[in-house]
Amino acid sequence: MPVSLLCAVDVYGRVYSLSTGGQQWEQCRDAVLEFKRVTAVQQCCWGIACDHHIYLNVHSSDVPIRYQEETFENQRWNPVDNFSDRLLPSDRWQWSNITGLEHQPLDSFFLPSTNWEWEGDWYIDENFGGEPTEKEGWTYAIDFPATYTKDKKWNSCVRRRRWIRYRRYKATDTWAKIPSEGHSGPLPDPFNDISCGGWEISEEPRGRLSLWAVSLQGKVWFREGIHHHSPEGDGWEEVSLPGEVVQISCGPGDLVWAVLWEGQLIVREGITRDCPQGSSWVVVDSPNPEAGAIHVAVGDNVVWAVTKDNKVWFRRGINSYNPRGSGWIGMVGEMVMINVGLNDQVWGISCEDRAVYFRQGVTSSELSGKAWKAVNVPRDGDIRSHSSASSSSLHSAGCFFSGEVRAQSVMSEDSDTENGPQRAVLEGATTAFTAGPSIPEEVASLREAEAKSPPPVLVLSPSLSGGPGDPQWSNVDLEEAQTHLAVGPAGVRGDAADTCSLSSVATYTLCQEEPYGADEHPLWAWVSGGGCGVDCHSQLNWFNSATALASSVQSMSLSISPAQTAAWRKQIFEQLSERSKREMDNFKHYEQAIEQSVWVKKGTMQWWRDWKPHKWVDVKFALEQFSGPEGNQDGILFLYYNFNEEKKYLHAFINEVTILVPVLNDSKHTFAIYTAERTKQRWPIRLAAATELEMHDWLALLSVSCCDSRGIQGPPSKQALWSVTCKGDIFVCEPSPSLEACPYPTPCDQMFWHQVGGHLRLVECNSLGVVWGVGYDHTAWVYTGGYGGGFLQGLASSTDNIYTQTDVKCVYIYENQRWNPVTGYTNRGLPTDRYMWSDATGLQECTKANTKPPSPHWTWVADWAIDYGISGGTDREGWQYAADFPTSYHGHKTLKDFVRRRRWARKCKLTTTGPWQEVPPIPLSDVTIIPCGAQSSVEPIPLWAISNKGDVLCRLGVTLLTPAGTSWLHVGTDQPFKSISIGGANQVWAIARDGSAFYRGSVSAQSPAGDCWYHIPSPARQKLQQVSVGRTSVYTVDQHGNLWFRQGLTPSYPQGLSWEHISNNVRKVSVGPLDQVWIIADKVQGSHSLSCGTVCHRLGVQPMEPKGQSWDYGIGGGWDHITVRGNSFEAPRVRMPSVTPSLTTSLTDPLRPPPTRKLLSFGNTENGNAVRC
């Protein structure tokens, strides 16, 4: 679970945030300003300060917000000047936008506000549709507007080139003022309430947000144009209203509710992708006719409200079709305000003690939750020591509540003389609290509450309040202690101390009237959970203050946990091994008291029959386990079936099983057992258990037996090969030393794979044991060093290092329609047509109702929604048109189109466990780690990644102890990227989204991010898809499944010369530290069947022959990804004293250029001889 923040404002206007991983409120240190209200989302926080202006605080990120400005320089050829900026009168501007219609000289570009800065100067873009242009970047055409080419021809009369410049948003982690300008000048009155949300309405443009604001006069304003590249938005637009609004709330989706002065509520209707501000209001009556509503909070599917009597109400029956809901339910608790955060989680501020409360037990099936629980953590000031600011604002609180004006002035003088700046805080706090007519209820209720409630000052335990060594806690003592401390650091002068104690006496009298003496008890005014990603499974440490200090020390980093390094643990391990030595080593010849016997486990299952007609038949299944001749565990699997009334059986030796693959689907709990022979046939033993539990019991048992029989225990080695199936299951294989031997490597189909818990889309590793994965939802994960997890429980799993892992993916179905002349497009197709609701192929019927999540482990987390992001584009309703099914679809209707389809997506979520920990916060689409020798000591370890938005990132601080690293370094590119790989000598290659390849120059340990990109032309007419770089070899895969090898790489020219075609039928490639080449092949034919997605090994790869000769086929049938970059076992024959040192040094020293071919060829001759002799 990534760390996220809950934001809150206390009654003095100070903004605090509480991290889901932390245990104390951290004050927003920028606070020159006091705030009335804040509304947080994940990437930023909006607030209304006491000056009634709106401020924006964008959280800083390793990837900066940068916007690419572009303009085009246009030229025309004439016989005199050749190409020049002298254009024809009918031509476009010399400097224009891409269409040529707007005049855009370089000096017409300005920064949108003072919150932006230019990254550099203008420069020419030399990439033209994935192809590098000539140095000047010109592209040629016959005339404007026309098709441009990068080559100058005899008839090229005009040319143009593209200039680009980046600007960067710089006002991160600080409160930037948003001018209150409408379309026609400044807004008439100041702001009073604000609410941010709406990011689920549309993902276009990226990071789009809706911001609603209410002015003091009760008008509602909508902020336009907020998205990732424009965090501040463009301007305010007034929204017409049926009355005067006091407060508004906007959910993550299309839910917007507001409260009217008269106490009714209004609901915004007509909010859609195209119209995020909605179209009309509908009035809903207050839950209680006597007491009108004063506050409303909405989430995805919930509405909570508070009435004047502080009662809390929950609205029944809210969904996207019915944003009004159906009725109110009264809830327990009295609150002054409520906020709904992510996942419909609810936060409130209690009217009694002004504490922040969390609604426990809110789940998608029980949106109203179970009970309120107070967030009970200290503030950072409380722990450090009592800051002077807190003691002075304490005074102001007392003063304000008592209404003792005189005392206040005394106090103000006091603080004036002592430390000036506090004055501002004090006054600000008061303004914050008397903030106009908008919150009279709050103040009134607060007073009431105070009058009623007993003094809450002394309930805090000394450990929480953390005053240094002052055990007696009474009001007076507390006051004195605080004031002394306040002046203490500044140097205690005798007279100053005197004044302090005087003032504390003065305060004491006030405190008798108003029990809010001690500042220990924070009084909250506002809370916002819009950026706080908790759900009902989250483990929060916010509710038990006793452990706060102890465990706040625990670091979030992935270094080895304290429990593992603790002395007691070490002692036990050491003593146990001593004991074994003492008691057993000298007595091994003694007889064992218990003889080992055979242990049989039996069960019934269904088996997918080997012969036609294939069908599921009932079988008896038994596993016989026994001790092998050398004391190792072994076993045999038996499968008893009836054939023609005759009893027969099938068996498999446990030590011959190469892999167990769970194939869970929604109808059967099946798994497949492969042996080398079965892999050749592409026909495993397929079995189905009666229940999921039974299947997992069997899989766990079989998995342990298989591992035992092969002597595999504990976590995967650093050399292990990792692979991922299309179901997201993760497998590892311990490579035998002869896996890369030449000419006789271990056959691929004999490799033994075993499963590791978790769910990933891809995994990458290196031989130092650093392993990273990326989930289907693009979350980055780092391997923790454990094993097991998922269904591998108990002995098959480590106890430490196993964490909860979640993944989210979409299930897609298609709605198909055909046009007819009478009614237009309808869901009545021709009899020959596909189903009107189908899968992508059209062969399977998939309706919204009957489509289930991919397996019982997945649960729906959202409703069906139209997917506008499908390739080919869509119209405004998501439709794609075509002449007929099945052809290529386009996003607009033409005369020739008779059918149309649109894609619906529904998100589902998986929760499992595995040895993985999340690396927040940037989602990734690719990752690569430097391949190197197992003994090399490269630290920090170079690791590069591509974010899911296509940014290239370089990870800093990756070491063996902190494999997760510390932070990202953003590496600028002119377009989004999709694949990246780093080689053994720091050579970084990457593929851009347009299919072109790039080489990063000058990457070294000193300059981990390198200096610039070199554009490498792709193979002719091919768009590259993926790249992998080994020790020296560079391989790429293009979109048509061709595998390419880069020719002519030398240390002096690391970009190489050309691409050489190696093979087709390739989905992915992984090149390892020995330049070994492994792929996922698209289709492989076996003797019984065909498998798609098969692990294959390139045979005959040698230093002189890096391209190899042929493929060896391994495990297959749904494999999506493999990495062999951990395996640096040189085949035994390479271990020649004359060769190895030179190879190793070149590998371990990242500064040295890659070993030249010459060196390698020398090595090869010797090796070759050695083999032949």
Next chain:
Amino acid sequence: MADDKDVLRDVWFGRIPTCFTLYQDEITEREAEPFYLLLPRVSYLTLVTDKVKKHFLKVMKAEDVEEMWFDFEGTPLKWHYPIGLLFDLHASNTALPWSITVHFKNFPERDLLHCPSNSVIEAHFMSSIKEADALKHKSQVINDMQKKDHKQLWMGLQNDKFDQFWAMNRKLMEYPTEEGGFRYIPFRIYLTMSDRPFIQKLFRPISPDGHTHTLGDLLKAVYPVAISNDDESKRYQVVIHGIEPLLETPLQWLSEHLSHPDNFLHISVIPAPSD
């Protein structure tokens, strides 16, 4: 970094080399050779000494044989204590192999329970597990198990099948994460020099204010004498499975990893050797 799972294996596969000699007063037809055996620390004497019995019966007449029992240096050995515990308690600082005397006569009725068959051991073992689970989970886990699951636990111990035993026993070691441990820790503290067989009290793994209880906390609460002060020399050894864990070892961890198969943490407090 070794994993905690290795501790379970080490505990299970702990063996004590033992030399069985027939008591001198037993009547034999010819001289009885001593019998050497590796005894599993986690098992019970009468469960693993079939071979011993067979060996000595070869030299004895059937009419001279009554129920077999054992002593170490004159102390009768209780079969219903795990073997490792007997060794730690009585013989931990003696030379190996452990020398046990075998008797076939004069059964010490006052000191030992009769053990006519393995089903008695099974009953004792299962009742211990049930008692432990009552302490840990209010018996919820053990009661949710089926008869065959109980059998699997017992068969695992009887046949020395680590995987078979732990496949079931891990369920007994689970606890709700939010509670941070078992309800009470099933433990027994044995003293060599006391009349009481052992000390057993209710003790939680987590203190009311949320701190983790350690082995030291337990001893302080239950048997403070065992803890020596800083200024004096060590008087007692606190031994579990032949090792002395540090006093700051969390009790919950000990209970999960160093309990015997009967799910109890058997702790021996023995006088420190005075060398």
